Amino acid sequence: MDVELIEIREFLASHPPFDQLTDEALDRLPRELTIRYLRRGTPFPPRDAECACLYIVRKGAIELRNPGDELVAKFGEGDVYSSACLPHDPARNLSGSTVEDSLFYLLPCDRLQALRDADKNFNDYFTQSISTRLRRAREILQDAPRAGGNLMTVEISALTGRSPVTAPPTTTIQEAAQLMTRERVSALLITEERLLVGIITDRDLRSRCLAQGVDYTQPVSEIMTRHLHKVTPDTPAFEALISMTRYNIHHLPVVGSGGVLGIVSTTDLIRYQSANAIYSVGSVRKCQSVSELVQVSAELPELQVQLIAAGASAYQLGQAISAVTDAITRRLLELAEAQFGPAPVAYAWVAGGSQGRREQTVHTDQDNALILADEYQAAEHEAYFSQLAQFVTDGLNACGYINCPGGIMASNPQWRQPWRVWRKYFDDWIMRVDRKSAMLATNFFDMRAIHGDDMLHARLHAEVLHQARDNKIFLAYMATNALTTRPPLGFFRNFVLISDGDHANSFDLKLRGILPVINLARIYALSAGIPEINTVERLKAAADAHSLSREGADNLEDAFEFIGTLRARHQAQQIKAGEKPDNYVTPDELSTLERNHLKDAFAAISALQTAMAQRYQTGRFY
Amino acid sequence: MLERLFSLDYRRRRLAAKTAPGPLRDYLEVPFVSRQADSRRVQCIALDLETTGLDPKADAIISFGWVAVSGSQINLASAQHRLVHQQQAIPEASAVIHQITDDAAAEGESLAAVMADLLPLLAGKVLIAHHARIELGFLNSACELLYGGRFLIPTIDTQRVSQQWFERRNQVYRPGELRLGTLRNRYNLPRYRAHDALIDALAAAELFLAQLAERDGAHPLPLRDFLLRA
Numbered sequence: 001m002d003v004e005l006i007e008i009r010e011f012l013a014s015h016p017p018f019d020q021l022t023d024e025a026l027d028r029l030p031r032e033l034t035i036r037y038l039r040r041g042t043p044f045p046p047r048d049a050e051c052a053c054l055y056i057v058r059k060g061a062i063e064l065r066n067p068g069d070e071l072v073a074k075f076g077e078g079d080v081y082s083s084a085c086l087p088h089d090p091a092r093n094l095s096g097s098t099v100e101d102s103l104f105y106l107l108p109c110d111r112l113q114a115l116r117d118a119d120k121n122f123n124d125y126f127t128q129s130i131s132t133r134l135r136r137a138r139e140i141l142q143d144a145p146r147a148g149g150n151l152m153t154v155e156i157s158a159l160t161g162r163s164p165v166t167a168p169p170t171t172t173i174q175e176a177a178q179l180m181t182r183e184r185v186s187a188l189l190i191t192e193e194r195l196l197v198g199i200i201t202d203r204d205l206r207s208r209c210l211a212q213g214v215d216y217t218q219p220v221s222e223i224m225t226r227h228l229h230k231v232t233p234d235t236p237a238f239e240a241l242i243s244m245t246r247y248n249i250h251h252l253p254v255v256g257s258g259g260v261l262g263i264v265s266t267t268d269l270i271r272y273q274s275a276n277a278i279y280s281v282g283s284v285r286k287c288q289s290v291s292e293l294v295q296v297s298a299e300l301p302e303l304q305v306q307l308i309a310a311g312a313s314a315y316q317l318g319q320a321i322s323a324v325t326d327a328i329t330r331r332l333l334e335l336a337e338a339q340f341g342p343a344p345v346a347y348a349w350v351a352g353g354s355q356g357r358r359e360q361t362v363h364t365d366q367d368n369a370l371i372l373a374d375e376y377q378a379a380e381h382e383a384y385f386s387q388l389a390q391f392v393t394d395g396l397n398a399c400g401y402i403n404c405p406g407g408i409m410a411s412n413p414q415w416r417q418p419w420r421v422w423r424k425y426f427d428d429w430i431m432r433v434d435r436k437s438a439m440l441a442t443n444f445f446d447m448r449a450i451h452g453d454d455m456l457h458a459r460l461h462a463e464v465l466h467q468a469r470d471n472k473i474f475l476a477y478m479a480t481n482a483l484t485t486r487p488p489l490g491f492f493r494n495f496v497l498i499s500d501g502d503h504a505n506s507f508d509l510k511l512r513g514i515l516p517v518i519n520l521a522r523i524y525a526l527s528a529g530i531p532e533i534n535t536v537e538r539l540k541a542a543a544d545a546h547s548l549s550r551e552g553a554d555n556l557e558d559a560f561e562f563i564g565t566l567r568a569r570h571q572a573q574q575i576k577a578g579e580k581p582d583n584y585v586t587p588d589e590l591s592t593l594e595r596n597h598l599k600d601a602f603a604a605i606s607a608l609q610t611a612m613a614q615r616y617q618t619g620r621f622y
Numbered sequence: 623m624l625e626r627l628f629s630l631d632y633r634r635r636r637l638a639a640k641t642a643p644g645p646l647r648d649y650l651e652v653p654f655v656s657r658q659a660d661s662r663r664v665q666c667i668a669l670d671l672e673t674t675g676l677d678p679k680a681d682a683i684i685s686f687g688w689v690a691v692s693g694s695q696i697n698l699a700s701a702q703h704r705l706v707h708q709q710q711a712i713p714e715a716s717a718v719i720h721q722i723t724d725d726a727a728a729e730g731e732s733l734a735a736v737m738a739d740l741l742p743l744l745a746g747k748v749l750i751a752h753h754a755r756i757e758l759g760f761l762n763s764a765c766e767l768l769y770g771g772r773f774l775i776p777t778i779d780t781q782r783v784s785q786q787w788f789e790r791r792n793q794v795y796r797p798g799e800l801r802l803g804t805l806r807n808r809y810n811l812p813r814y815r816a817h818d819a820l821i822d823a824l825a826a827a828e829l830f831l832a833q834l835a836e837r838d839g840a841h842p843l844p845l846r847d848f849l850l851r852a
Contacts, residue, residue, distance in 0.1 A: 004701060004703050004820055005698065005701060005820070005824075006816060007814050007815065007816055007821060008698070030698050030701075031698050031699045031701065032698070032699070033698045034695045034696060034697050034698065035695060035696035035698065035824075035827075035828060035831070036694065036695050036696075036831070037694070037809075037811075037828060037831035037832050037834075037835050038835065039832075039835040039836065042835075048694075050695075058812055059810055059811060059812045060810055100810055101809055101810040101832065101835075102810070103810075103811055103812065103828060103831075106695070
């Protein structure tokens, strides 16, 4: 066969799943087809069908409805209806009609089976569950572009070259310094019976020994750091770097099952271009003024572009951007304390929203609050904390974290309160049980301590978690709020199909794809008393605690990561084009494959929303 | 005029009797489909010819394209595209239209070989073509040339079907509105980029399915409603 039926061959070759077929199979395929034309309003699948067939829409459109007559899907050119050939397809009980005059290519089910038997990739399209497809989609998307080193995937074990230089805790400070000089290392691991007990660095020798006038004949255990951040050899280099940025440390011991394996330093990571970016933006600690911080934060959009180009996932990007924002926030607080003097009572500066969850991208508002120790006396201390909060929130605003439209900021006196008042706030929200309190509470369940006395926040968080878990009606209101935004049904031509026939030219990936997962994860976490804040970590913990099935957790995580990565990539493109990054994606920006994957992601989210609605009977609360 | 009084099938038998044994005679010996038959069930062949000109007496067939239509569906397995070997050079004007060069045509088969394959397929079936006068005229010339006899077939001319549709509704139409592409657009059929005999035969076949679907499904649709009056 030469160019016969080339029009049909080309059409098939450009639509999934036929685009998976080999050239030879595609050459033969047109001859296997028959063509039918159904006028608008004809029942679909047609009642006079002579055999069970797969239908490819060549022109026109069909709508499929469930037995309750709700619109479930709308198919246009290039879409494939295969339910008649798939005995276990849940879509088999859908029926519908053509909504335009339509031309179809029909492939008999037995011919389809022959193609599936002959081609594994093609077969996968029909056999893979939504879970498998989502998992693959996420892998493909996150695997796609990769420039510079692959910091995202390389494991720490690949970077720890030499065996570690160690010494026992009884070594004197001088001996330790001599050993470090001889071995040309900047950090020394202190081990006892092969167990890692501490670390000292060049900086420690300077600041904890010389500067403090400690006698260098003392044992190193006097000045070593005891509370160690460690990594395992299989930790991705990227995560190690984020930990270093987060805790402001330059060395991380690598500990495997057999003991200490080595040490990894920022220098080891800096060879990767993307690490360099994080590190340079992460160097906010050196900034001496708000204007310097503004300059550094101006590099954040470029950081997002670089991380995406290096193949970062949404999770990794969120960790990186949030780590930098945390650092900026801390630096602002340090600058404020330098200007206004030390705080008169202990405080915890907490961040909520995407920063709290460590899911930030460059385009975000600030959400924050101050939890003050109960010694706080408004008459004496109000002025200090008001100044401090104003300084920091203004500074954040100048750095591009625009003021929260809902006013959830520490500069707002309502959200700058002693511990006991916060406790009462949560009491009210949780016990008063109405939708508005539940909505307000939502903002504060994602709070994370950024600076100051962590315990102030930790104690509050632990108590309210306990309280929320035991209040089923409160959870039901939370669930009701969480379910108000449903993901789209899918795509129809260049439109997003919202619900019963509504079309939109573009859609908000955050509102319709990301927030629904965040909201679901928060409720799973609250209902099981899980302290995690990050959505992916909440989902994993929820599956461990059986508050969500493992499959459900995996599906939501994959959907969340897929949508989040698409969004981060969309924003990176806008930044590169000199536009302001946003969350609005138009269907033309997406490949056919991406659309199919998004549709799977929507379906996974929707299924778990439905399950939650049933669990909490949310219908009662509208 | 007198011919109208006789059924098409009567004329077929008369012709068969006058035709010498051979492919044409074999073809003519198979009875035509009844004019009362349900159009949604008849077997048809949609055919398109590319020719060197418009005059069946002077011009030649360059290529054949055909595809079988069975009831209300098209079977692509039956699709064929056949090039005919040319004695004379293809005039430049038609080469431009069909994109068939002399080299390609020189590789074609003899007209006799193609006709010997096509006639058995047409036996007992209905011909579908857009502006069928060309196809009928050239098939007839080919039969006279090869077998010394005339050709006859019940025919659905998709152009004529649409023309009648306009006329029945007293709708004014411009000649351009009866072109294949324009009519297909009216029925929401896809736009084909390539133009060869097979694609055009397929285009006419799809147009016929659309014309068929347009008629009320509750009533029987006798074939005579669609047939070209010869």
